[in-house]
Amino acid sequence: MQTEEQGTGTATQKENPLRAEKRRKLDQLKAAGIDPFPHNFERSHKLAEIDAKFSHLEAGDVLESEVVTIAGRLMTKRDMGKASFFNIQDQSGAMQGYVKVSELDEQSQTSFKLIDIGDFVGFKGHIFKTKKGQLSVHAHSFTVLCKSLEPLPEKYHGLTDVETKYRHRHLNLIMDTASRKVFETRSKIIREIRNFLDGRGFLEVETPVLQPIYGGASAYPFKTHHRALDMELFMKISPELYLKRLIVGGFEKVYEVGKNFRNEGIDRSHNPEFSMLEYYEAYTDYNYQMQQFEDLVNHLVQSVKGTLKFEYNGKEIDFTGPWRRLSVFDGIKEYAGVDVEAISDDELFKTIKSKGSTADKPASRGEMIMELFELTVEEHLWNPTFVIDFPKEVSPLTKSHRSKPGLVERFEPMAAKMEIGNAYTELNDPVDQRDRLMEQEKKRVVDEEAQPMDEDFLHAIETGMPPTGGVGIGVERIVMILTNQPSIRDIILFPTMKHKS
Known part of the structure; x- marks a missing residue:
């Protein structure tokens, strides 16, 4: 009533x-x-x-x-x-x-x-x-x-409560024209991504949001249940394994701009629901894709800012190419003063503990190397930098490095101290891929974020995938930088929030 x-x-x-x-x-x-x-x-x-x-x-x-x-x-x-x-x-x-x-x-x-x-x-x-x-x-x-019934916030003070700004986005958009401009710019960025890739002959596709097996990233998924089929399903954490199936099927250039869902924490650069661009291109490797990534991002920067040099969070950032390339090992040597190739696993564990790690026992060597990188190097990477050549243990879907044993051909572009993407020379050796996923499956006993075995994906790889370069770009982080916003919640119209109660 x-x-x-x-x-x-x-x-x-x-x-x-x-x-x-x-x-x-x-x-x-x-x-x-x-x-x-x-x-x-x-x-x-x-x-x-x-x-x-x-x-x-x-x-x-x-x-x-x-x-x-x-x-x-x-x-x-x-x-x-x-x-x-x-x-x-x-x-x-x-x-x-x-x-x-x-x-x-x-x-x-x-x-x-x-x-x-x-x-x-x-x-x-x-x-x-x-x-x-x-x-x-x-x-x-x-x-x-x-005829409205709800009074608007007072004109000259607007919305001063941040919680209200995010929870009642409609009020924020009414009262703050600058906020509306941010979201119009976000839309322009996504439109320009499509224009760039369409212009290079890519085909836009869609992959399932509900998946029987999740994969393509190390993340904890959201689960749901399909009543009619009586089966557990997972919300997409990445479109990677489906996009690779399309390369196997004969499409040579494919991309998707869509939502991913990861059941993880929330901070200034993370939201459980976020937009990701992923694209895959046959007959290319990570060297080719580094240049294409730089071309794409600089196209977005030029389209939005009209210049490759501008201010973000009160500090100039310069996207002028060529971007710096820095290997994981060289970065640690330069900023932490540690030669990880010359120390044992025990020494590596003591080193990450001394740098602030909260781990209570050693992980794999590759995982400890990457934690040391995150603790000591990322804070120094302001201008765009390609971080390259990662340990094999943290890259189960990536092709082994052609000249550096124990490493893979992978790059993560960094800008403004944030990872803005991830890319590989994709692993297409079906025997190696099965071995890597089996190792991941064993890890799931202690690490729920490890990737599960996916026989349907392996069937596709065993059918044959040409040499392929694959790239993922975090749309929100690009938007943050190009709209000069400090938090991801400022560039997502309806960020994930706790219940008011």
Whole structure:
């Protein structure tokens, strides 16, 4: 049963006074025979189009023959006796309106008198510029398009509570035009990714979000259950194993921009649900893909920023090529002063403990090397850098290095101290691939993030996959850098949040 507070009836004593006043005006509009929620409204212009077309006018100019019909959300209203100024905004911009109530017909007068900040309104009128030079529209008629009930945050302070900003993104977008711009830029970046790859002959594809076996990354998955088939399914942690099947099937250049889901922690650069670009290209290796990765990212940087040098988090970052290439071993030697090739496993474990590791016992040699790299090197990698040649133990899907035993042909591009991608010369030796996955399967006793055995994937590899280079790019981290946002939650419209309770 709906209570009076929940419905659209009259206000109750418990209701917020501002909300109660809005509800009272809603009832008055209905009593006057005015529909506060009409089905549509035909605009002649977006607000930015008016600004672009008439911004050349001089202060005091009046164009009574230039009549426009516009709409948007009411953001301010200043009553000045018999006349009023007000401001509306739509997605494209903002515009000032001016009205003399006595000039309106009876329905328009009633509508105007009963509007509040936050309502959607539409009006028709002619163009003029005020004596102070403000482009405006002088209203001839006025319509309520949506009578809001919830008061907006105070205009000049906006949303100061970060929790509210993320939980009620609609309020953040209403009050902060800069935030809207961030998400428009995000959309542009994804569009430019597609343009770049489409221009190079890639085919965009889709892979399953629900998978019977997860793989392609070391991560803990989200589980679900399919009732009709009575089977456990996992949400995609990576599209890699499916995209490789397509290379086996004869598609030579494929990519996917889509959501991945990893049941892991949340911090400034991690969200459990995130967007990933992955692409695979037959007859290439990681050397070729390093250059293509640099070309793609610099295309995005140039498209968004117009320059390869710009500021991120108060510090200049320079994407000018060629990007630095730094091996894992050389990075540790340069920044930690440790030659990992010259020390034993016991010495390596003592070293990572001295650098801040919380491990209570040694892991594999490769895992300890990578932990040492993360603890001592990543914080120094600000300008774009290709970190190359990883230990085999941490790269079960990667081809062995052609000249460096114990290593694989893998690179992780870093920028602004963040990993922004991951790429391999893909492993296509079916015997080696089976052995690697068997090792991963054994690790699952102590490491739930190790990759499970996947016989369907191995069947594809045993059918034959040509030499292939594969690349993954973290879309959110690229967007963070190009929009100068410090947290991933600022560039995901609806980031994962705890329940309010």
